Amino acid sequence: MIDKNTTIEELVNIKPSSVDFLRKKGIVCVKCGEPIWGTVFEVCKEKGFSDEEIENIIKELNNLP
Incomplete structure (x- = not known):
């Protein structure tokens, strides 16, 4: 699961x-x-x-295929 502490390198790989x-x-x-x-x-x-926008971005990232 992606969270705010996920590195960009990990994110791109996942x-x-x-x-x-x-x-x-x-x-x-x-x-x-x-x-x-x-x-x-x-x-x-x-x-x-903002922190709220970042939370939404993280939710969207977790929902990506």
Whole structure:
């Protein structure tokens, strides 16, 4: 299960479809073919998402195929 402490590297390995999902939200999680560092929470916070928005993003990530 994906949570706020899931690293981007883990996320990309667990749910490859997350790359496109996050890109559409303005979050680039892969650069030069390699996942960026940090957790889902850290990356979302850097982009200015609120805690509530991050919770919703995590729920959506868990529902991705």
